[in-house]
Amino acid sequence: MQGPPHIQSKSLSAQIYAQLKYQLMAARLQPGDRLKIRDMAQSLGTSETPVREALLQLVRDGALEMKPGYYIRVRRLTLQEYVELREIRLLLEPHAAAKALQNVDDAFIAELEQVHETLIRAELEKDYPTALLANYEFHFSVYRRSEMPQLIEILERLWVQIGPLLNFLYPFGHPSYDGPHQHLNVIAALRNRDADALADAFRDDLIEGGRSFLKYLESIEPEKQP
Amino acid sequence: MQGPPHIQSKSLSAQIYAQLKYQLMAARLQPGDRLKIRDMAQSLGTSETPVREALLQLVRDGALEMKPGYYIRVRRLTLQEYVELREIRLLLEPHAAAKALQNVDDAFIAELEQVHETLIRAELEKDYPTALLANYEFHFSVYRRSEMPQLIEILERLWVQIGPLLNFLYPFGHPSYDGPHQHLNVIAALRNRDADALADAFRDDLIEGGRSFLKYLESIEPEKQP
DNA sequence: CATAATGAGATACATGATATATCAAATTTA
DNA sequence: TAAATTTGATATATCATGTATCTCATTATG
Incomplete structure (x- = not known):
């Protein structure tokens, strides 16, 4: 976007x-x-x-x-549908990231850090629309470097399904940062040119980012959303 | 279909x-x-x-x-696009198969063998439309058991992109069966309830099935198809 | 209280008008 | 004369408008 x-x-x-x-x-x-x-x-x-x-x-x-x-x-995603989408993303996104590594240079990593800072700032200010877009940009600016346009198309479709749900849940369930932000692991892995670590960082980001959403979704699932 | x-x-x-x-x-x-x-x-x-x-x-x-x-x-797929689609399928289809295993019973395996026989017969008779549909049915009747409807949707989209190319190439490049057909490995893995072997069998089928297509595509790529 | 009729609102489809890309022939130009 | 350019005809997709049909909610009715 x-x-x-x-x-x-x-x-x-x-x-x-x-x-x-x-x-x-x-x-x-x-x-x-x-x-x-x-x-x-x-x-x-x-x-x-x-x-x-x-x-x-x-x-x-x-x-x-x-x-x-x-x-x-x-569309209203059910809990089950959300879990399935996450499972699919776990198969694809780490792979896209690993493939992207070969096309990453220092200038790109610097840009990515900027995007991450925008994300953090927006979250602090509770400007969730900006935060969501920054998060999107963080992920896809990496994926785009994979030079796999059809894979990116698939990922865009997955994200556009999840988007509205995140819009709804973000204020309640955005990641809490007990530990360091997973995006920092992404950046470190890029710096080290370590494909495995990069894939793992995206995997962890996905799982951790989803955890609080999941918890919240489970709590409201019976009654459904408005 | x-x-x-x-x-x-x-x-x-x-x-x-x-x-x-x-x-x-x-x-x-x-x-x-x-x-x-x-x-x-x-x-x-x-x-x-x-x-x-x-x-x-x-x-x-x-x-x-x-x-x-x-x-x-x-759409005309370029060689590069075909290769990318195969790469994506390799990430998704073995996973779908492994997930399907838990919902497979003996009756299903028997049906699947029937489908495979239809495929073999059609290939011998050079009835390629029937062979293609049987191959589709073989794969997707397994995938459908994964109970991951959204994953199946994605796979359908991938197949519908590749379909016409296969229609075009099948007479030239359909698998040659030096060894046993990979579908037999699929059936064996299902019988043994072995998820890893099942995933591998689909992976191998995809790679082997694509090999001759690839070779043919490479040979005609410069001049493009009609 | 359950069921059937009725009406409002929105989508689905058919039809018609417009714009634009392509191709080929004619014209100009080197 | 040959090549390149312009120009017009044709075919096609694109969009606007009008009509029909479907779904649901409300109300009437047995």
């Missing part, structure tokens, strides 16, 4: 799709939020067709759910 | 999407084949809107490629 979307010279469907994806990642939308084609078309100043097409793409991505003749809303 | 598509009581887009997906897996379409919205709408007896929507889904899946104002055609 590189900056706010100012796309041009693409089809309208594609532009709307990109906008929505950004909103899903940037804490603008929460699980269960309903999206109405007609309203969106009006507020965007377009017709319903491209809106509908963009929404259908996101349904396919698993970010939205649709009851055919009736409504479209931001 | 369970049998020919006779879908009902779904949205038109979804029906058309399912049909196209089937055709992509069943050797009806080859890389580079062009798909025209208007023609398809006419031959299906529907309007253009649902056709376009179905095609857009498949573009999103990576099965089709589209030059925005101009054409839509079956």
Whole structure:
């Protein structure tokens, strides 16, 4: 999600799709939020067709759910679905990171540290949308260096499914930092050019980052989210 | 791809999407084949809107490629893209198989042997569409037992990207069986309830199955496919 | 209290209009 | 004369608009 979307010279469907994806990642939308084609078309100043097409793409991505003749809303992940997504991410993300290592230079590591600082600052200030975007940027700026575009596509789809849930849970369950932040292990591993340590650092970040979310999800699962 | 598509009581887009997906897996379409919205709408007896929507889904899946104002055609994978997809599959498919093991019983193994026999018979008779579908069925009937629906979704998307290429290459490059077929190792591992052996068998099947494709792809890559 | 009819709201689809990319032929130019 | 460029015709996707249909909630009814 590189900056706010100012796309041009693409089809309208594609532009709307990109906008929505950004909103899903940037804490603008929460699980269960309903999206109405007609309203969106009006507020965007377009017709319903491209809106509908963009929404259908996101349904396919698993970010939205649709009851055919009736409504479209931001998908609500069950606890079980969240766990499954995490399991898949554990298979893919450490691998992407390890592959990225060969394309990492010192300048990149410096940039990454900047992103991490932005994340920490935003968390302290309780600016969760910024924190979420910084976390996204931290992970994907590494993954992108893997030069595996199709793997990155898959990972983007996984993240856009989880995004709204994080938006909802972040204030309650963001990592607590008893120990050092896992991102620092990532940076250290990059410095040492140690692929195994790098993969492990991402694995740990995923597990630790998810732990508090999981705990919270378990506690509210019976009653479901609003 | 369970049998020919006779879908009902779904949205038109979804029906058309399912049909196209089937055709992509069943050797009806080859890389580079062009798909025209208007023609398809006419031959299906529907309007253009649902056709376009179905095609857009498949573009999103990576099965089709589209030059925005101009054409839509079956995607042509480059050698590099094929290799990347195989790398991703190697991360996911053995895992899915291992997870499936706990839900496998003897009746299932017997069914799987039937599917494998269908595959072998079809290959001998050079009935490649049937062989491809049987191979699909062999793999996914195992994966489905993993009870990881989202992982299976991802795998389906990977296969639908590769499908047309296999349709094109199968006559040239289908596995040669110097040794025993890897599917037999799969069945043996299932019988022994050996998760590691099962994962390895799928890994080997993927690598061996891809080897001859790769060789062929490399030989024609410079000039590209028709 | 359970069930059936009714109505509002939203999506799904069909139809029609517009814009744009490509290709080929004609024209210009070296 | 040959090459390159322009120009126009054609085909196609894209988007807008209008209509039909479906789902659910509410209310009426047995």
